[in-house]
Amino acid sequence: MKNKLPPIHLLKMTLFSKDKPLLLECGKTLGPIEIAYETYGTLNEKKSNTILICHALSGDSHAAGLYKDDPENVGWWNWLIGPNKAIDTNKYFVICSNVLGGCKGSTGPSSINPKTNKPYGLDFPILTISDMVNAQKELISSLEIKKLKMIIGGSMGGMQAMEWAIQFPEMVESCIPIASTHQLSPQAIAFDAVGRHAILKDEKNGLPIARMIGHITYVSTDSMNKKFGRRLQKKTDYGYDFDTDFQIESYLKYQGDKFATRFDAHTYLYITKALSYFDLSKKHGSLLKAFESVSAKFLVIAIDSDWLYPSAQSKAIVKTLIKLNKEVTYCELNSKFGHDAFLLENQDLKDIVSNYLEQNKIGKNS
Amino acid sequence: MKNKLPPIHLLKMTLFSKDKPLLLECGKTLGPIEIAYETYGTLNEKKSNTILICHALSGDSHAAGLYKDDPENVGWWNWLIGPNKAIDTNKYFVICSNVLGGCKGSTGPSSINPKTNKPYGLDFPILTISDMVNAQKELISSLEIKKLKMIIGGSMGGMQAMEWAIQFPEMVESCIPIASTHQLSPQAIAFDAVGRHAILKDEKNGLPIARMIGHITYVSTDSMNKKFGRRLQKKTDYGYDFDTDFQIESYLKYQGDKFATRFDAHTYLYITKALSYFDLSKKHGSLLKAFESVSAKFLVIAIDSDWLYPSAQSKAIVKTLIKLNKEVTYCELNSKFGHDAFLLENQDLKDIVSNYLEQNKIGKNS
Numbered sequence: 193m194k195n196k197l198p199p200i201h202l203l204k205m206t207l208f209s210k211d212k213p214l215l216l217e218c219g220k221t222l223g224p225i226e227i228a229y230e231t232y233g234t235l236n237e238k239k240s241n242t243i244l245i246c247h248a249l250s251g252d253s254h255a256a257g258l259y260k261d262d263p264e265n266v267g268w269w270n271w272l273i274g275p276n277k278a279i280d281t282n283k284y285f286v287i288c289s290n291v292l293g294g295c296k297g298s299t300g301p302s303s304i305n306p307k308t309n310k311p312y313g314l315d316f317p318i319l320t321i322s323d324m325v326n327a328q329k330e331l332i333s334s335l336e337i338k339k340l341k342m343i344i345g346g347s348m349g350g351m352q353a354m355e356w357a358i359q360f361p362e363m364v365e366s367c368i369p370i371a372s373t374h375q376l377s378p379q380a381i382a383f384d385a386v387g388r389h390a391i392l393k394d395e396k397n398g399l400p401i402a403r404m405i406g407h408i409t410y411v412s413t414d415s416m417n418k419k420f421g422r423r424l425q426k427k428t429d430y431g432y433d434f435d436t437d438f439q440i441e442s443y444l445k446y447q448g449d450k451f452a453t454r455f456d457a458h459t460y461l462y463i464t465k466a467l468s469y470f471d472l473s474k475k476h477g478s479l480l481k482a483f484e485s486v487s488a489k490f491l492v493i494a495i496d497s498d499w500l501y502p503s504a505q506s507k508a509i510v511k512t513l514i515k516l517n518k519e520v521t522y523c524e525l526n527s528k529f530g531h532d533a534f535l536l537e538n539q540d541l542k543d544i545v546s547n548y549l550e551q552n553k554i555g556k557n558s
Numbered sequence: 559m560k561n562k563l564p565p566i567h568l569l570k571m572t573l574f575s576k577d578k579p580l581l582l583e584c585g586k587t588l589g590p591i592e593i594a595y596e597t598y599g600t601l602n603e604k605k606s607n608t609i610l611i612c613h614a615l616s617g618d619s620h621a622a623g624l625y626k627d628d629p630e631n632v633g634w635w636n637w638l639i640g641p642n643k644a645i646d647t648n649k650y651f652v653i654c655s656n657v658l659g660g661c662k663g664s665t666g667p668s669s670i671n672p673k674t675n676k677p678y679g680l681d682f683p684i685l686t687i688s689d690m691v692n693a694q695k696e697l698i699s700s701l702e703i704k705k706l707k708m709i710i711g712g713s714m715g716g717m718q719a720m721e722w723a724i725q726f727p728e729m730v731e732s733c734i735p736i737a738s739t740h741q742l743s744p745q746a747i748a749f750d751a752v753g754r755h756a757i758l759k760d761e762k763n764g765l766p767i768a769r770m771i772g773h774i775t776y777v778s779t780d781s782m783n784k785k786f787g788r789r790l791q792k793k794t795d796y797g798y799d800f801d802t803d804f805q806i807e808s809y810l811k812y813q814g815d816k817f818a819t820r821f822d823a824h825t826y827l828y829i830t831k832a833l834s835y836f837d838l839s840k841k842h843g844s845l846l847k848a849f850e851s852v853s854a855k856f857l858v859i860a861i862d863s864d865w866l867y868p869s870a871q872s873k874a875i876v877k878t879l880i881k882l883n884k885e886v887t888y889c890e891l892n893s894k895f896g897h898d899a900f901l902l903e904n905q906d907l908k909d910i911v912s913n914y915l916e917q918n919k920i921g922k923n924s
Contacts, residue, residue: 218798318798378782378806379774385807386770389814390756392800393767397759404752405771408745416744422837430835432584432684434758434827438834440744441751448755461800468804469796471788 194275194282197232197257200267202297204228207330210306214292214326220317227331228297229253229289232273233281235337242337243279244328245269245288246345246352248535249406249463250455252296255288256281271537278546283553284341291352292327293319293462301458312458319462321348321470325355332363342549343488344368346534347501348463351470354509357488358472364488366552368545370534371495373505374479375471380500383409384464395457400448402460407447412497412530416440479512486513490520491548493534493541500531521548560641560648563598563623566633568663570594573696576672580658580692586683593697594663595619595655598639599647601703608703609645610694611635611654612711612718614901615772615829616821618662621654622647637903644912649919650707657718658693659685659828667824678824685828687714687836691721698729708915709854710734712900713867714829717836720875723854724838730854732918734911736900737861739871740845741837746866749775750830761823766814768826773813778863778896782806845878852879856886857914859900859907866897887914 206224208214213223230253235242245255256267256274273279273286290298301316343353343364350372357367387402425442436442476482492510494503503524513520523544527533572590574580579589596619601608611621622633622640639645639652656664667682709719709730716738723733753768791808802808842848858876860869869890879886889910893899
C-alpha cells in the first residue's frame, strides 16, 4: 500500500485522424485530436477499477499529486484523490484529462490548425459538452477500458459525467455530478455572455474582466462578507481616486490578472459557449427522455450556498431519476463557500465519496 | 385642478462660485457648480409643499411629464408623479435635480474645467453621496425653500434621501428610501468594481460591459427566467458561432449599447465610486450614531426580490430607527422584478406613497 503518489507525468494521446475525424455536434469534424491526461494508481487486471475525473471550466488534467520538476503545482483535487484518500489510488485507477478545446495540452483553439499552420484561434469549431465527452471516450477506449467504476466532476465536470452516463450507459457504473446542472439559468448564461463580450472586444483585457465576473458568481455573498467585508486594502481611509479601495476589489483584480497569465482567452470563449449550450432537456426533448436510458447509479451532490447552479437544478435531475425508477442518492452539502465549494477541501465531501465507493466497492458489482 | 402636467422645462441654476466653492468630502473644492433640475406643480405660499425626488445611478432630473419638443421622452417616474397621481402635483411642488457629477446638465466630469478649458474627465474630483446632497441642498436653499415635505428616491436616490435627513434634520419632514441601503455589500462593490475596471481599460467598450453587468444585478432570477428563459433570439437552433444565441444575450447587448449612447463613461465611474463609498456606519461610527439626530419620519421600502440591495439591509435601517425611538414604517414590496422594481409602474408603490402623503398631509404637520 502506497502512502504517497509517485511523481505525476502529463501524458498525451493522439486520437482520431484526418481520415477518421471526430464528428462534432456543430457538423464540423476535427482530427487528429490530442488529449492530455494524467493517471493515478494502477489499473487492475480486470480493468474494473477506473474512476474518471472531469474538470470544470478553468481546470485541467492535473487533478492530484505533484510533477517531479514542479513541487508547487499540487493537483486541484489532491485532497480528494490519492493513497488512502476518499478516492483511494491504492484501490482505484484514476484518470483525469484536459477537455477538448482546453488550453492545458489537449487540442483547442491555441493548437496549430493543420490547414494554415497557425493557431486555430476563432477558426476552431464550436464545441459542446457532448463533443468533449466523445473525445474523452475515445481516450478511455484506447486504454482498453470498457467500463468506468465511477465518473465524478463538479460544475462543468458534472455535466460531462451526466453526458457520459447518457451517451454510453453500458460504460458507466456510477455517476457523481457535483454543483452541476442540466441547463444553465438565463442569469448564468448572461454572466458568461458578458465575459465573452469583453473578450471578443479585447482578448487581452477582456479575459481578466470575464474572470472577475465569473469569480463573483462562484462565491456566496456570506463568504464574501466574511472573507472581505467592506475592509480596505492597505489603507486606513478611502483613497478618493480610481485605485482599488476595498480588499474585494484588489482580490478580484489579482485573480483576473493571475488567470490571464495561465489561461487562453479563446478557450474561455469556447468553454463558456459549451456551458451555455448544455441543455439536456433541449437535446433529448425532455429531462425524462434524457435520462431514460441511463443504467448508472447516481449520487447527485448540490451545494446549499451555490447561487450560480442552485440546488433546485440538482433536485430537478434527482426527481427525474426517481420518476424513471433509477438508483439515485441526493446530498446537499452544507457549505458557506458557494459554487466553488467543490474545489475546497471539505470533510463532508470526502466522507460522502468514500462511503459511496465503499458501498459500491469492487467485487460487489464487478 | 389640472389633469395633465404642462410641458416640462429643463432648468439650470448656478451655485457656489470660484471664491465660495463647495468643499467636497475628498478635501477638494468645486465652484461654480451648475445643477440641472425640473419642477412639477406649484410652490404654495407657505413654501411647505415641496417634495424632492432623488434619482438613481442612471437617472436624471426628468422625473415626470414631457418636454414640448420631445414627446417620446417621458419622465422616469411619470406613473408616480403628476396631477391626481400618487405624488399629486395639484397639491405638491415637486423638484428633481440631476446629481452633481451627472451627465444630464449638472456639473460633472464631462463639464469644462475652467483651469484647462477642456472637459474635466478623470481630473474631476471624487464625489460622495454627501457631496451630491450638499449641492442639492444649495439648490433648495436658493429656491428659498426651508423645509421639504418629503424626500423620496430609489437605490442611490434612497441614499441621498437618508443623507439629507441626517445632514439637514431640520429641513426634512419625511424620508422614503426605496430599495436602498446604508452600505453596499462586498458583492455589490465587486460588480461595480468590475464595471469600472472595464471602463478604465477602455472607455468606449467598457461602458456597455459595465451596464450589462449592472443590468444583470438589477433584475431577479425569476423575472429573467420568465422574460427570457433559455429562448433563442430569432433562431430555431444554436448558431454554433460567437454571435448571440439567447434572447438574454441579445437583450443585454442592446441595453449596453443603448446606454453608451446616452450616458457618460466618466460619470459612471464617479457615481459607482460614490455608491461604494456610501457607508453611514463608517462615516458616523455606527448606524445608531448616523441616525441619532434625524427628526424626519421614515418610510423604508424594500423589494422582496432585490438581491443587490437585499431587504435585510433596509431592515437594519428600520431596526436602528426603532431603537432610536424614531417614527418609522417598513414596507416590503412584493415584486418579482428585483432591484429595479421601483422604476416600474407598481400599484402597491403608488398606494403606499399616496396613503403616506395623505396621512401626513399639509396642514397636519405644517
